[in-house]
Amino acid sequence: MTISHWQFVPVEPADVQHLQEVLGTDPLFCRLLAQRGVKTLDDARRFFRPSLDDLHNPFLMKDMDRAVERLDKALQDGERILLYGDYDVDGTTSVATMHAFLSGFYQNLDYYLPDRDKEGYGVSLAGVEYAREHGCSLIVAMDCGIKAHEAVSVAKSYGIDFIICDHHLPEGGLPDAVANLDPKRPDCDYPFKELSGCGIAFKLAQALALHHNTPQDELDGLLDLVAVSIACDIVPMTGENRILARFGLQRLNHSPRTGLWALISRINRPLPLNVSDLVFGLGPLINAAGRLGDARDAVRLLLSTDRNSALDYAAKLVDRNKRRREVDYAMADDAKRRFTEQPDWEMRKSIVLFDPDWHKGIIGIAASRMTETFYRPSVILTRSNNRAVGSARSIRGFDLYEALQECEDLFFSYGGHAHAAGMQMPVENVDAFAERFEAIANRNITPENSQPVIDICAKIRFENIDSRFRKTLRQFEPFGPYNRNPVFWAENLVDTGQSRPLANNHIRLSLRHADGQKVMTGIGFGLGDVFERVKDRPFDVAFNLREEQWRGEPMLTLLAKDFKPFSPEK
Numbered sequence: 001m002t003i004s005h006w007q008f009v010p011v012e013p014a015d016v017q018h019l020q021e022v023l024g025t026d027p028l029f030c031r032l033l034a035q036r037g038v039k040t041l042d043d044a045r046r047f048f049r050p051s052l053d054d055l056h057n058p059f060l061m062k063d064m065d066r067a068v069e070r071l072d073k074a075l076q077d078g079e080r081i082l083l084y085g086d087y088d089v090d091g092t093t094s095v096a097t098m099h100a101f102l103s104g105f106y107q108n109l110d111y112y113l114p115d116r117d118k119e120g121y122g123v124s125l126a127g128v129e130y131a132r133e134h135g136c137s138l139i140v141a142m143d144c145g146i147k148a149h150e151a152v153s154v155a156k157s158y159g160i161d162f163i164i165c166d167h168h169l170p171e172g173g174l175p176d177a178v179a180n181l182d183p184k185r186p187d188c189d190y191p192f193k194e195l196s197g198c199g200i201a202f203k204l205a206q207a208l209a210l211h212h213n214t215p216q217d218e219l220d221g222l223l224d225l226v227a228v229s230i231a232c233d234i235v236p237m238t239g240e241n242r243i244l245a246r247f248g249l250q251r252l253n254h255s256p257r258t259g260l261w262a263l264i265s266r267i268n269r270p271l272p273l274n275v276s277d278l279v280f281g282l283g284p285l286i287n288a289a290g291r292l293g294d295a296r297d298a299v300r301l302l303l304s305t306d307r308n309s310a311l312d313y314a315a316k317l318v319d320r321n322k323r324r325r326e327v328d329y330a331m332a333d334d335a336k337r338r339f340t341e342q343p344d345w346e347m348r349k350s351i352v353l354f355d356p357d358w359h360k361g362i363i364g365i366a367a368s369r370m371t372e373t374f375y376r377p378s379v380i381l382t383r384s385n386n387r388a389v390g391s392a393r394s395i396r397g398f399d400l401y402e403a404l405q406e407c408e409d410l411f412f413s414y415g416g417h418a419h420a421a422g423m424q425m426p427v428e429n430v431d432a433f434a435e436r437f438e439a440i441a442n443r444n445i446t447p448e449n450s451q452p453v454i455d456i457c458a459k460i461r462f463e464n465i466d467s468r469f470r471k472t473l474r475q476f477e478p479f480g481p482y483n484r485n486p487v488f489w490a491e492n493l494v495d496t497g498q499s500r501p502l503a504n505n506h507i508r509l510s511l512r513h514a515d516g517q518k519v520m521t522g523i524g525f526g527l528g529d530v531f532e533r534v535k536d537r538p539f540d541v542a543f544n545l546r547e548e549q550w551r552g553e554p555m556l557t558l559l560a561k562d563f564k565p566f567s568p569e570k
Contacts, residue, residue: 004452004562006489006542009035019044028458029472032486035457048475050243052216058207061200062188067163067179068207074138075106082136083111084127085299086143086197087290089232089283093225094142094165094198096302100257101205101222110134113295117360117384121415121422123148128155136160140204143197146182147171147415165200167235168415192239198229199244223248224256225302228286230480231278237480245478249273259302262310266318270549275478276485285314288321291361328362332369335380339370349441349450351376352434354390356383356427364391364420371395375452377403377441379423381430387412388430392421397449403440407433454542454561457486462511462518465545470556473545491540492566499535507531509558514538514566522546522558530563538566 011034019030022041038047046054058064074081083098085091095111102109112131114124122144128151131139138161141148145164152162152175162177167184174180181200183190195203202222209219227248230241237245252260253272260282264273267281289298301313335353339345351370358366363380370378371393377400381390394400399418408414410433414423425433479485490511496519498510505528512519522543524531544559 004454004542006454006456006562006564008456011035015039026469026472028460028464031458032476036483050246052220052243052247054243055206055240056191058203058210061181061183061190061203061207062185063179063181064204064207067165067181067204068211070138070161070163070178071140071204071208072211075102078108079138080108080110080134080136081106082131082134082139083109084123084131084139084141084144085111085113086121087113087116087295088143089286090197090229091143092286092289092295092298092302093229094201095299096259097198097201097222097225098140098142098205099299099303100225101208101219110136111296111299113290113299116290116295120384120389120424123151125151125154127151128158128160131155131160132158138163141165142201143167145175145177146180146185147175149173149175151175152177163204165197165204167195167197167200171415192241194236194239194241196226196229196233196235196241198226198233199235199241202226202244220247220251221257224252224260227252227478228260228278228282231275231478232283232286234279234481237275237478237483241480242478242483245275245480249275249478252278257302258307258310259304259313262301262304262307262314263317265311266314274547275480276546284324285317285321288317288324292320292324292327292359324362327359328365328369331358331362331366334358335366335370336373339374348438349376349445350438351378352381352430352437353379354381354388354427354430358382360384360389363389364393364422367391367393375450377437377445379434379437383427386427387424388427390423390425392416392423394419394421395445395449396453397446398441398444403437403444406440407436410436454487455484456489456542458488460488460490461516462490462513462520463516465518465520465556470545470547470554473556474547485544485546487542487544487561489540489542492538492568493541494538495535499531501528505529507560509560511541511558520556520558522560524560524563527560527563531560534563534565539563540566 011031015034016030019033020027038044083095085095099109099111112127114127119126123141140163142165146166146168155162163179164177165181169184183193206219227245230245235241263282263285269277269281286298289295304310338353339351360382363382367378367380375395377394377398379390379392381388392400400421401417404414404421410425410429412424416422492514493511494514496510496512500508502508505526507524507528509522509524510519541563542561545556546559547554548557
């Protein structure tokens with residue numbers, strides 16, 4: 001009857017009790033705080049009252065002094081500097097951040113973003129050749145580069161230096177760059193390891209400002225870009241990320257840069273925007289530039305200072321994203337059909353599909369959709385430059401990167417982490433990879449991790465969800481990994497008779513407790529069939545709360561995650 005297994009997020013009762021004593025607040029919110037590692041009054045102050053003054057000194061990052069010294073020399077000598085970024089949101093915002101900062105006092109700048117289809121991810125030799133042809137003597141690589149040993153070496157032979165600002169794990173040592181800024185390098189003691197690529201670019205700007213005694217508030221205008229990168233790159237919403245995202249969202253909602261203002265005007269979402277609006281509203285538009293065209297269009301938009309030209313760029317990205325969605329849905333439908341046509345598809349623990357005609361820029365989205373639909377590790381592959389190029393997504397409890405390590409003899413290259421990865425291999429190896437990947441999945445996926453899990457933060461009654469509750473919950477934002485929007489459990493509910501189906505298996509909800517009067521409205525995306533199975537008798541719902549405007553006033557509505565029959569015995 002249910003699509004998921006529900007389980008409570010563990011918490012130490014003593015921690016909850018202590019927070020109640022020192023904060024004097026609702027035990028439910030103390031429980032939410034304890035689940036987030038908040039245990040003391042000082043922890044709570046930092047959580048609820050983050051400050052830009054709490055950001056770490058950027059010079060604590062290994063090689064930051066070398067990066068500032070080399071960048072400063074380039075500025076003094078009038079060298080041409082190439083800002084190199086990946087083609088996704090994190091990469092484009094990184095380039096825009098560094099360009100916006102440097103161009104305030106220096107003009108000899110250029111930027112480069114690789115072609116997704118022709119060059120792929122990371123620092124390409126084509127990018128190095130571009131730098132040489134355009135007279136650049138320093139490349140600042142952002143959101144990539146920590147594995148670019150060959151490209152850095154070739155650049156060095158041309159007399160071109162590299163500063164790398166990356167947040168991925170190094171592999172095979174460090175490139176021969178002037179500076180490798182990466183908190184994840186083993187010898188870096190920087191206190192916060194989970195910055196986005198754009199976050200590291202911001203730290204470089206912060207360090208250069210400190211070096212020149214520039215007031216730090218002059219960097220505040222960059223924070224809207226940093227917030228977009230943090231949200232869309234799905235990095236942990238803790239530590240410095242939470243501080244930067246909090247103040248970046250404030251900037252975005254009150255005085256965004258022209259390019260982001262133009263995008264906001266196109267997504268039809270009411271202010272104030274939250275992290276979800278960035279992930280599902282702004283992010284796809286920015287990504288669309290590189291998926292179905294030139295990623296530089298995104299940077300041009302983000303750097304635009306003229307409203308009319310910014311609106312033109314934004315319209316172009318909206319159109320490109322519309323075409324991306326059309327291709328996306330068609331590919332996902334094709335992939336679902338192909339998988340379910342396999343005679344043993346219900347027994348398989350993994351999904352590996354290859355089509356030489358699928359669009360390379362969409363395969364990651366298609367892999368995500370397959371994982372969401374069938375809850376299995378999914379790999380979607382297409383042909384590019386006579387190679388099979390794939391994107392993979394995983395499920396809870398199945399480490400994708402470890403699985404790919406067991407297949408590395410079949411690849412030209414691979415990379416990623418436990419939940420998402422990519423690879424390249426000879427086309428003739430696809431079948432062997434599919435067979436081995438399925439064997440690994442069979443060995444590692446148990447009945448316990450073969451179904452989705454919903455982590456419940458607390459049980460609640462609708463009567464407790466009032467304006468005071470709303471104001472307190474708002475202080476937990478911004479939400480993201482490791483600071484998720486809490487999932488609540490309400491039990492013994494009935495339909496008021498006003499719930500109704502919507503298109504695409506969505507359901508508009510109107511619910512109350514069987515023994516209560518307060519009605520909560522909301523929506524369940526893709527849950528229409530699940531609701532139909534439980535609505536004729538009392539049921540439970542797992543849900544997030546989201547703030548919406550009703551006749552100019554804020555209110556909380558339900559975002560359902562799952563339903564199941566009410567069981568009074570539990």
